[in-house]
Amino acid sequence: MSKVQAVIAPSLLAADFGILAQEAQKVLDMGADTLHVDVMDGHFVPNMSIGAPVVKCLRKHLPNAFLDCHLMVSDPEKWVVDFAKAGASNYTFHVEAHNDPAALIDKIHSLGMKAGVALKPATPVESVLPFAEKADLILIMTVEPGFGGQSFMGSVMPKVKTLREKFPLLNVQVDGGLGLGETVETAAAAGANVIVAGTSVFASSDPAAVILGLRNAVNSRM
Numbered sequence: 001m002s003k004v005q006a007v008i009a010p011s012l013l014a015a016d017f018g019i020l021a022q023e024a025q026k027v028l029d030m031g032a033d034t035l036h037v038d039v040m041d042g043h044f045v046p047n048m049s050i051g052a053p054v055v056k057c058l059r060k061h062l063p064n065a066f067l068d069c070h071l072m073v074s075d076p077e078k079w080v081v082d083f084a085k086a087g088a089s090n091y092t093f094h095v096e097a098h099n100d101p102a103a104l105i106d107k108i109h110s111l112g113m114k115a116g117v118a119l120k121p122a123t124p125v126e127s128v129l130p131f132a133e134k135a136d137l138i139l140i141m142t143v144e145p146g147f148g149g150q151s152f153m154g155s156v157m158p159k160v161k162t163l164r165e166k167f168p169l170l171n172v173q174v175d176g177g178l179g180l181g182e183t184v185e186t187a188a189a190a191g192a193n194v195i196v197a198g199t200s201v202f203a204s205s206d207p208a209a210v211i212l213g214l215r216n217a218v219n220s221r222m
């Protein structure tokens, strides 16, 4: 039986936005599998970051990169077409921000993107179980969305465990406060296979070692 693979996704939120394409290429050259692009509207979360025009520029410079876009926005339906046209590979929206997630997943797929569904720390996992198999990934936030550099919340690991038990082949993504050592070990032990890491990668003097260490932590549990 096939099994899920480790996917290491540096969060560009922690990169130098002034040289974003170079930062992205650097972590890809150092072994990253995908690039995590945090999109914030200043309404769903109390911060603003980047939008589809920036994704379009990244796509121009990185024609083959997998751009994993995490929409922390109040109206995810509004931006789907823009992100598809910009070249997003994956469009993850928050379950708290849409009243018909299954329909939005279908729309995302119809536009040629993979679809992810994210949960804030306080949102119960039951909210995504009905359509978890329709989605390409489920993102369990391990911090309150909005800012990088926060502390990992191990208290949400039961949600990761539930998803892994019910859906052995699902991509279960964790995002927030992850780095080498206890945090990634805890997430991998619970069953997470897609690791988003911003600060721990970009603030490191040896990002390649961090990416490899995160991958080894996941693979030793799979």
Ligand SMILES: O=C(CO)[C@H](O)[C@H](O)COP(=O)(O)O
Residues within 6 Å of the ligand: 011, 013, 014, 036, 038, 070, 072, 143, 144, 145, 146, 147, 148, 149, 150, 175, 176, 177, 178, 196, 197, 198, 199, 200
């Ligand atoms: O979604 C996010 C914040 O809303 C970031 O992706 C996340 O916090 C990763 O950053 P760090 O690894 O620095 O915690």
